[in-house]
Structure formats: structure tokens, C-alpha cells
Amino acid sequence: MTINTVKQSLSGWGRYPQVAAQVARPDRYVELVGLAQQAAIARGHGRAYGDAAISASGTTVLMTRLNRFLAFDAESGLLTAEAGVSLDEILQVVMAQGWFLPVTPGTRYVTLGGAVAADVHGKNHHHVGSFSAFVREIELFTPQGVLRCSADLYPSVFWATVGGMGMTGIIGEVTLQLKRIPSAEMQVQHRPAANLAEAFALMESAELDDEYTVAWIDCLASGKNLGRSVFMRGHHAEGALSSGPKAAKLKMPFDLPGFALNRYTVRAFNAGYYRWEGRKQQAFRCDLAPFFYPLDGIQQWNRLYGKKGFVQYQFVLPPETAAKGLEAVLTRLSLSGNASFLAVLKRFGAAGSGLLSFPMPGYTLALDLPLRHDTLALLDTLDAVVLDHGGRVYLAKDARLAASSLPRMYPQLDAWRELRSQLDPEGLFVSALGRRLEMC
Numbered sequence: 001m002t003i004n005t006v007k008q009s010l011s012g013w014g015r016y017p018q019v020a021a022q023v024a025r026p027d028r029y030v031e032l033v034g035l036a037q038q039a040a041i042a043r044g045h046g047r048a049y050g051d052a053a054i055s056a057s058g059t060t061v062l063m064t065r066l067n068r069f070l071a072f073d074a075e076s077g078l079l080t081a082e083a084g085v086s087l088d089e090i091l092q093v094v095m096a097q098g099w100f101l102p103v104t105p106g107t108r109y110v111t112l113g114g115a116v117a118a119d120v121h122g123k124n125h126h127h128v129g130s131f132s133a134f135v136r137e138i139e140l141f142t143p144q145g146v147l148r149c150s151a152d153l154y155p156s157v158f159w160a161t162v163g164g165m166g167m168t169g170i171i172g173e174v175t176l177q178l179k180r181i182p183s184a185e186m187q188v189q190h191r192p193a194a195n196l197a198e199a200f201a202l203m204e205s206a207e208l209d210d211e212y213t214v215a216w217i218d219c220l221a222s223g224k225n226l227g228r229s230v231f232m233r234g235h236h237a238e239g240a241l242s243s244g245p246k247a248a249k250l251k252m253p254f255d256l257p258g259f260a261l262n263r264y265t266v267r268a269f270n271a272g273y274y275r276w277e278g279r280k281q282q283a284f285r286c287d288l289a290p291f292f293y294p295l296d297g298i299q300q301w302n303r304l305y306g307k308k309g310f311v312q313y314q315f316v317l318p319p320e321t322a323a324k325g326l327e328a329v330l331t332r333l334s335l336s337g338n339a340s341f342l343a344v345l346k347r348f349g350a351a352g353s354g355l356l357s358f359p360m361p362g363y364t365l366a367l368d369l370p371l372r373h374d375t376l377a378l379l380d381t382l383d384a385v386v387l388d389h390g391g392r393v394y395l396a397k398d399a400r401l402a403a404s405s406l407p408r409m410y411p412q413l414d415a416w417r418e419l420r421s422q423l424d425p426e427g428l429f430v431s432a433l434g435r436r437l438e439m440c
């Protein structure tokens, strides 16, 4: 079967780096068999920030036309769909019937395949773990053939694929256990934290814990305000069900000029956000979308950072070193003046079994930085802090980590490599990220 490809320049959500790619867009499931026999890498909605969803030297396979629902049991909440179905498309079908995603990232515009390949986490990781905890089965297209696997069936393949960033093959189908919800609304409460110590106290407080928790940190605050944050907690409220979230009406119409985001404009935004959101100390109700997906409210918001793009930096630190390590990172960021909108701090619970899954017990911080002449050098210094404190960087957000840092961050890398080379002895499934990090 001939598979048509077109040449295209591709990037991740951060628009850095831009890579020349050969792109195929199958619309028949059976085409995956042929695509898995050649150098390829699957791509969902391209919401990974860096170069993860671009083939190093072969075909990048756009999965978004393989978006058929195959089965849904409204009694049990078990859903089977092709891997190109987006989380948004799922919500449009299941929410009115009282079901929601058991784990959701901060955007609903990611595919099922992308969610499995990155083993994504949400604001409830400290209670329920990551996406893979709810994946009952996947169908995987490898150069060796097609394989159905799960935590019980070929578990070693399953745990190498979950978090394996597309480099064990193409995930064609996913069966996911959804979560019951009583309504389409959330019961939410905010608390301001004047500094990092207060933010940690709020995140650790058993009394304030909730189904979902998160803190937005002002990365430009310094001195006694270092780590100034708004802590947010929420759970699904009782009430009426309704259909899935509405598409955003706002759209970023053009690339903002590079100078528009600077330490002064971002400092003013962050200070205003802290005051405004920190005031909401009385519990209030809101729709699911603004609570889970605030950034989905503006289409193409990544154009805010201008044509040069931006990088997202997300790392996790173990509980024993998190406070010291975060203080060191925030101090460096604040001194650099590199403007980041409020960054997101989440708490992680127990790690899952994915060999390269990002979450481990502790705290994770995610922040966006515009690409300036000194941004990449600044991030190298942050890598050193993260390594010194026993942490790791999230591959789904990465565009620039050095290969030498990877084995120290991901101790199961060799086990993953071993398994991968059995599935793909000729090294066909290598992404630009995989090549840069010398993973395969």
C-alpha cells in the first residue's frame, strides 16, 4: 500500500525547534500496519512543547483522522476509541451521561495516543496517579507486528509504551476507564500564600486537601515574597449534568512582538493575578472548563510569545528536597528576570510502573519562558539544580535537555532501551527528541 507524504516544517506547542518533516495523514486504520514497518513516529495534536512528536529521519504520522469511537458502555464508563480521538471529543460525548476523564492534563486538545505516550498527569495525581492507571488496554503497531497489551497482557511492552513518548510503536486503539461525575460544575476555593513556605503549608495541609489541588506561583516575586502563590482546591459539585465544554471564542490573531512580554509587563500581570485570584477565599462554583483548562479559553495562545516561540520547563523534586530545590530554582529565575507568567505547582503521589513515566512522589513545577538569547543557558543551570536535588525533567515539555542528564533523571532508561530494541531492532521509531537525547 502506498502512503502519501508531504514535506512540512513542524514544531511542538512551544514553536521551538522547527524541524523539516515528512508527514503522512492516514485516514484508514489499516494503513498503520504499513507505517509501522518504516521509520516513523506518531503525532497527535502536537501539544508536547518540544520535538517529541516529530520523526528523527522518517515519517511523522498524524493520527488525528483516526478518531473513531469504537465502544462506550454508559453503565460502566469503559470507552474504546482510536488513538487520534481527542480528550475534547471524548468529553463532548460522555459528560452529558455523567462521565469524565479520570486524569486530565491542563488542555483537552490532546489525543488519547498522546496522553498514553506521555502518561499524562493532572491536579489529582497525589490521589489517583497518572493516566496509565486507567488505561485497560492498548493496541500497538510495532515493526514486529500488532500487539494488544495491558498491565496483565505483555505488561513489559505496556509499561515501556506508557510514558515511552511514541518510540515503542504507534498506539492505534485505547480502552480507558472513565470516572463518574455528579454534575458539570466544580466547587472551588482559593487561598493566597505570601511565599514558598506558606504555599507548601497549604499544599501539605490535610484539612485543605481536596480531590484536585494546584498552586499558581509568581516566578518573578523575590526576597520575602519568593514563591508567592495562589493555592486552588476543588472537587466535582453536586448538580445538573450538561454537555461537554464549549470551544473558545477568543483567538490570538497574530504573533505578539518579542518585546511585549518582558519582566515589567509580566510582573504587572502576575501581581494583578495574585491579588484578584487570591481574594476568592469563599468557596464558589464554576464550570469544569475554566477549572481544568483555563488556557484552552484562547485558541493559539502560544502566539503570545512571538515568532521565536518559547520553552516550557517542568521538573519534579522528591518531597525531602522539594522546598530547598524550588527555592534555588525560583531564586535563579527571579534574578534572571526571564519573564514567566505564573507557573504551576502540583503535588505528585506514588509513581506508576511506566519505565519512563515522569511522575514520582514530590512536587512538580511547570513554567513557560520566552526564548531569549540567555534562556537555554539559564535552563542548563536549572537542570543542575534539579539533578542535585534528585529530580527529573518532563520529556513531553522538553526541547533542549542534554543527553548526559537523562540517565540520572530516568534510572530505568536502560531497561526501557532493552525492551525497545526487542520491539524495534532496526531503530525505526525514533523521534527528534529521542535522537537529541540519545535514547535509542
Ligand SMILES: Cc1cc2nc3c(=O)[nH]c(=O)nc-3n(C[C@H](O)[C@H](O)[C@H](O)COP(=O)(O)OP(=O)(O)OC[C@H]3O[C@@H](n4cnc5c(N)ncnc54)[C@H](O)[C@@H]3O)c2cc1C
Residues within 6 Å of the ligand: 013, 041, 042, 043, 044, 045, 046, 047, 048, 049, 052, 053, 054, 063, 083, 084, 104, 105, 106, 107, 109, 110, 111, 112, 113, 114, 115, 117, 118, 119, 120, 121, 122, 164, 165, 166, 167, 169, 170, 171, 172, 295, 396, 397, 431
Ligand atoms: C496548555 C498545555 C497544558 C498541558 N498540561 C499538561 C498537564 O497538566 N499534564 C501533563 O502531563 N501534560 C500536560 N501537557 C502536555 C500534553 O498533555 C502532552 O504533551 C501530550 O502528550 C500531548 O498530546 P498530543 O496528542 O498533542 O500528542 P503530541 O504532542 O502530538 O505527541 C506527544 C508524544 O506522544 C506520542 N504520540 C502521540 N500519539 C501517539 C500514538 N498514537 N502512538 C504512539 N505515540 C503517540 C508522540 O510521538 C510524542 O512523543 C500540556 C500541554 C499543553 C499545551
